[in-house]
Amino acid sequence: MTENEVFTRVVKIITPFAKNTAALGTANVSTRILEDLSVNSARLVDIILAFEDEFNIAIDDDAADRVRTLGDATHMIVSKATH
Amino acid sequence: MDVSAGARSWRSRLGVDFRVGLSVQSALSRLICPLAYHPLLFYLKFVRGYKIAEIQKIRASFNGLLAETKDDPLLICANHLTMIDSALIMWSLSPGWKCILESRRFPWNLPERTIFSDRWWRTTLCYLARCLPITRNGPPGESKRVLENVATLLGRGDSVLIFPEGGRSRIGRIDVENFSYGVGMIAQSLPNVRIVCVFSRGGNQAEYSILPRRGETFFVQFKLLNWTLKSKGLRGAREIALQVIENLAAMEHAYFASHSSSR
Numbered sequence: 583m584t585e586n587e588v589f590t591r592v593v594k595i596i597t598p599f600a601k602n603t604a605a606l607g608t609a610n611v612s613t614r615i616l617e618d619l620s621v622n623s624a625r626l627v628d629i630i631l632a633f634e635d636e637f638n639i640a641i642d643d644d645a646a647d648r649v650r651t652l653g654d655a656t657h658m659i660v661s662k663a664t665h
Numbered sequence: 666m667d668v669s670a671g672a673r674s675w676r677s678r679l680g681v682d683f684r685v686g687l688s689v690q691s692a693l694s695r696l697i698c699p700l701a702y703h704p705l706l707f708y709l710k711f712v713r714g715y716k717i718a719e720i721q722k723i724r725a726s727f728n729g730l731l732a733e734t735k736d737d738p739l740l741i742c743a744n745h746l747t748m749i750d751s752a753l754i755m756w757s758l759s760p761g762w763k764c765i766l767e768s769r770r771f772p773w774n775l776p777e778r779t780i781f782s783d784r785w786w787r788t789t790l791c792y793l794a795r796c797l798p799i800t801r802n803g804p805p806g807e808s809k810r811v812l813e814n815v816a817t818l819l820g821r822g823d824s825v826l827i828f829p830e831g832g833r834s835r836i837g838r839i840d841v842e843n844f845s846y847g848v849g850m851i852a853q854s855l856p857n858v859r860i861v862c863v864f865s866r867g868g869n870q871a872e873y874s875i876l877p878r879r880g881e882t883f884f885v886q887f888k889l890l891n892w893t894l895k896s897k898g899l900r901g902a903r904e905i906a907l908q909v910i911e912n913l914a915a916m917e918h919a920y921f922a923s924h925s926s927s928r
Contacts, residue, residue: 623801623808624831624845627899643898 583663588637589656595632596652599625611653637663687814691768691823694795698765701793705752706761714880717757723885727758730889731769734859738819741772742848742890742909743863744839744917745828746873748780751794754826754863757885772826773818775799775811801831812847816854825851829909837872839914848909849902852892860890862909864916868924884924886916 593609600606601620605613615621621629630646633639633655639662649655709715717723743754751774759770778798781791791798799811815825829844852858867881877883892908894901 622843623803624843624847627846627903631899631903646899 583660585656585660588659588663589652591636592633592652592655592659595636596621596629599629609652611651611656613652614650615652615655616650633659639663683814684817687818690792690795691818694793695765695768695771697793698761698771701790702752702755702764703761706756709749709752709756713876715753715877716882717753718882718884720757723757723887724759727887730861730887731767734889736822737857737859738822738855739769739772739824739861740819740848740851740858741824741826741861741863741887742829742913743826743865744913745830745833746837746866746870747833747877748875749877750828750865751776751826753865753883754885757865757883758863758887769822769824771795772824773797773815774826775815775828777801777832778803808847812850815851819851819855819858827851829906829913833873835873837870839910839917841910841914844906844910846899846902846906849905849907852905853894853897853901860892860905860909861887862890862912862916863887864913864920866917866920884920886920888912888916 589611593606596615596619597603597606599619599621601622602618605618605620609619613619615626615629616623626646630641634641637659639659641658641662645658645662649658741754743750747753751772755764755770755772759767764771773795774797776791776796776798778800781787781796781798797811797814800807815827819825827848829848830840831843831845834840848860852860863885864887865883865885867877867883869881870877890909890912892905894904896904
């Protein structure tokens with residue numbers, strides 16, 4: 583699984599939670615999930631759990647806390663999926 | 666992402682300075698209560714003309730709930746339509762003088778920070794009304810800090826009032842699609858916490874507002890939730906929060922069923 587493939591799936595997972603749909607069109611690894619995509623912070627739990635289900639990985643609290651951008655999410659998933 | 670606080674034991678993580686700060690705020694709020702809460706009650710009753718339907722019956726039931734739950738911490742989860750919901754709930758559950766004497770009857774609140782931070786007197790009022798301000802969609806770490814405070818207070822046997830919807834419902838009904846999992850995170854960290862679902866609504870309240878209209882009569886109902894937990898961690902938090910919101914929605918459904926049939 584390449585980082586590009588993971589990134590695409592990450593964006594797909596986050597899409598239903600993003601209020602700023604215009605920002606999704608130009609999303610890149612630096613796009614901030616809360617600020618740029620206007621995702622409600624209450625929905626972050628759903629996103630983390632969706633990552634776990636989609637990629638069959640376990641995400642611990644500390645790893646989840648470090649995710650700010652789409653790139654952070656992608657790197658974390660790739661890292662966990664390959665270990 | 667700041668999503669994880671609930672799966673941890675927070676009580677041990679809160680520093681001494683924060684614990685002392687909470688104790689000072691707790692003591693000051695009880696001292697000032699007669700000067701702050703009672704004038705507010707006067708305003709609600711006699712200036713705005715609000716009434717709580719069957720208030721004596723509600724208070725008697727709440728006394729029974731307090732006796733049943735003994736010293737267990739109470740996490741009060743309520744629906745949210747107006748800016749005075751916290752005061753209305755406190756008023757409906759206990760007489761003012763009892764709130765001064767018994768800490769569990771004077772719940773802590775988690776209001777949106779921006780509502781109270783623009784004027785010094787609002788900030789002071791917020792502090793004395795046992796509020797722990799939280800910034801909606803705020804910086805990572807802040808919500809965790811507030812939840813740590815909440816867990817500490819509950820661990821001391823205090824009660825905390827939370828609006829699981831995170832704000833006043835924009836749809837005028839309980840929003841079962843958009844609610845936070847904070848209540849589940851707190852409950853997971855304190856196994857003896859008792860969750861009380863409180864539903865309140867003015868008879869003429871059509872949608873969310875700042876203040877209900879003058880002369881409004883409020884219907885208030887509460888229920889001790891026997892919550893169950895099958896999963897751990899974040900899934901568990903979501904599971905508990907879902908049970909809370911579904912119970913509130915069921916209470917709302919019952920309210921509309923009985924009030925539409927009685928008209």
